[in-house]
Amino acid sequence: MKIACVTDDGKTICPHFGRAGYYLVATVENGQVQETEMREKFGHRHVMAQPQDAGGQAHQHTEGAHGTDPAAQDRHRRMAESISDCQVLIAGGMGAGAYASMQAAGIEVLVSDIAEIDRAVQAYLDGKLSHQDRLVH
Numbered sequence: 001m002k003i004a005c006v007t008d009d010g011k012t013i014c015p016h017f018g019r020a021g022y023y024l025v026a027t028v029e030n031g032q033v034q035e036t037e038m039r040e041k042f043g044h045r046h047v048m049a050q051p052q053d054a055g056g057q058a059h060q061h062t063e064g065a066h067g068t069d070p071a072a073q074d075r076h077r078r079m080a081e082s083i084s085d086c087q088v089l090i091a092g093g094m095g096a097g098a099y100a101s102m103q104a105a106g107i108e109v110l111v112s113d114i115a116e117i118d119r120a121v122q123a124y125l126d127g128k129l130s131h132q133d134r135l136v137h
Contacts, residue, residue, distance in 0.1 A: 001028045002086040003124060004107075007116045010038055014117050017094035023083055026121050033121060042078040076101030083107065090120050093135040112137040 005013050008019035014020035034091045076098045083089065088108045092115065102109045110131045114120040123129035 001088070002026065002083075003028060003088040003090065003121055004083040004086040005120060006041065006091045006092070007117060010036075011117060013021055013090060013092045013112070013117055013120055015092040016092040017098050023086075025086060026081065026117075026123075028125065029129075031125055039082050041057075041082060042075065046074050073101060077105070080105040082108065085125075088124060090117075090124065090129070090136075091135075093137070097137055099136050 003026045004023040005026070006017050006022070007024045008021050009015055010022070010024050023041050024125055025037050025039055026033045027035045027037075043131055070094075079098070080102055084105065088110065089102055090110050090112060090130060092112065094109075094111055099111070110124065110129055111133075112120055112123075112129055113132055113135065114123060114129070120129060
């Protein structure tokens with residue numbers, strides 16, 4: 001089994017799926033992590049720059065489900081390609097469109113408030129990682 005976690009540093013789970021630069025992929029055998037690898041994640045840095053607001057943030061949320069337009073769905077498809085061999089994705093927060101796209105790719109998605117990758121993966125393996133609907137926007 002392979003579990004992907006969105007990250008920028010390989011240690012913590014990013015609070016927003018779309019902004020993360022990488023996946024840390026843990027290969028699990030017999031309930032134990034055997035190896036990990038970092039994989040680049042297609043994301044915002046691969047898309048043409050967006051105008052920034054006064055706080056320097058380019059990410060905008062609008063009414064309705066976030067990330068459900070055709071262009072976003074294409075980006076999500078490309079985000080899923082590099083973890084197509086993974087059965088599980090753990091994120092700290094994500095838009096509804098990305099969430100649906102990952103599920104459509106056959107990946108179990110868990111959005112959690114556990115920040116440390118090691119703790120989140122172990123909680124999943126122990127059957128104690130719960131999905132936090134409030135973190136899907």
